[in-house]
Amino acid sequence: MSLKRTFKCLPVAAFAVSMAMSALAEDADFFDQAEHDRQIAMLGATPIGDPAKPWLQSMTDNFRDTSKYKKNGAGTICFSNAGIFNPWQVVGYKTMREEIKLHSNIKEFIVTDGEGKDDKQIADIDDLLASKKCDVLLVTPNTTAALTPAVERACAQLPVIVFSRGVATECPVTFITPVGGYAFGAQAARFIIDALPEGGNVLALRIAPGVDVLETRWSAAERIFAAEPKIKLIGSEFTNDDRAIAKSIVEDYLQRFNKIDAVWMDAGATSVAAIEAFEDLGVDIPVFTGEDQQDFLAKWKEKNMTAIAPTYPTFQWRTAIIAATQILRGEKVPGPIWYLPQPTITADTLSKYTQATMPPQHYALCGCEGMAGYPEVWGGWK
């Protein structure tokens, strides 16, 4: 029968494809030891600036002169956004819109939506340049390599600020970023190792392969787990950021290994679904790592879990607008890289960041609590 024949050739096809996949995985090695070490050192450093306004702080003392861009009177800020396709971007963009209201030297704010497509965003940047309306251009690149040439073209015409994800050029006036993904991943992995007894089983849940800000988190954690003989990494799986998949994976691993002692996550959106897998089976919730989403923080508090939440603060969307207004005034701006602090939520600071009146996927580190539209603009209630 044809079916039988097909089943016979399946393993061969599977083998060939898996070889190709692993070859791809080798090529996409995201680990950079020097950068990793720099981030780990930076995580422990004290930032410069007002601790009450972390979005204005800088981890390093390096500035760029922008006096040549000084504009008399108000200017136009243009923003080529990669898109709004996840809650992190939703929170960040709302914070950004509120920040704009605080500045009298912004005449107009023009936004284009790249819809998560490289080609659309490249065209957006070219259109913004051709319009000749922009005094400063903000860019959140959809992907690093594809957007670099477009950003370089923009740099030749006007001051550029890049944030959220990076580009492979130093031509922008500044690249605004928290400390980084290695620090994020390493911190969560270390927490697990310190919390686990001898012979603990660790499951890693990741969103998807190939995104630099996520790959760096995993590559740092993977190395720490591999170097630690007392724990066993039982698997690393992709959830596609889907709650049902995350919960199913955890259920399956619980069947296979009988016991999971810690779950490491590269992002927190599906943490609660993963936790529910333990709850539904009546098993104790193990050590967890997550992020600053309210649903995770609330669950952590409610169940008194052993957990940690490194963050990738959404307050950087405020910083981008502030940097643009500084350029319009010709003031010095931290650069070529503006490292923002990257606070970590621990058991000690959990209460400070838990906000029961905010939506489940609201990020605690929005830096938006003091803004005029808070909390309604972010979907919360008083």
Add this chain to the structure above:
Amino acid sequence: MSIISTKSGTLPKRFLRLRAIEPIYFILIAIVAAMVLSNPIYLDYGPMMQLLRRSSPLMVLAVGQLFVIVSGGFDLAVGSLITFLILICALLLNGNPELAYFAIALCVLVGLMSGAVNGLIVSFWKVPSIIATLGMLLILRGGGLYMSGGSARGNLPDTFRALGRDSVFGFPVSLIVVIVFGAVAWLILHRTSFGRQLYMVGSNPRAATLSGVNVAGIRIAAFMFSGLSAAIAATLLSGFSGVSTSAGDGYELQAISAAVLGGAVLLGGRGSVFPVIAGALALHALFTLLNIWGFPKPMRDVVQGLIIICAVAYSARRK
């Protein structure tokens, strides 16, 4: 025809009788056997019930899809409809347990209405169902994201989530929903004149019209049934895993895959309820099996694609 009959004539009688059984049952048995061989724990009651619980939304949705496929169409809107309903319910309920049953009723109503609109567009505007429901997919996806502001808002209370999450004496409530829904669907499809007319519309709409069947009405009813199944799947799925803006992504294709695996013919006129439920279960069992074997996600997609193609090719030859 003659070639086929000569060929079957050479086969032993007993084998012929085996061929009358839908192949999906053999596929399901093979997958479950492989699961049990890889990890005997799947023979236990608990893990088996977990598998059934997480397959429940797809089983319901695939049965709804079957009605549309039998009538000769597709319903691509169901995945977005699920997400839309989950987002709306979360906004409406926001942790408020008293409104849970009202919210479920609202889901059912919106599901039926969305299906009715699909059916009306297909029947009276003569838009092919693949396009009509693709349009509806985009409308519901955009509408849901717009109303919720692009990110999930509000929480679902435990009373709402009980259908998809709770168990009674270790038996998942969602499975009871599947059994009731499957039984009703089976009765409608195989024991009523509506069911017979649905098959007629699917296999030959012209002949159905000429023999006095209300083709438009039948088609609209089929889409409404699919909308209803999406509403039920939405309550089960959000019960299982909670609120997210991507909750229903990909479910339309999984439902079509499950229906096709269960022997439904894409151009209409053929298919029945229980093999389709088996198809949905087989898909989920396959995901679990590939996970047990340690296949990474991209490989699981490849294998899933191969198996679906093989199963449909086999069904086509079998006819």
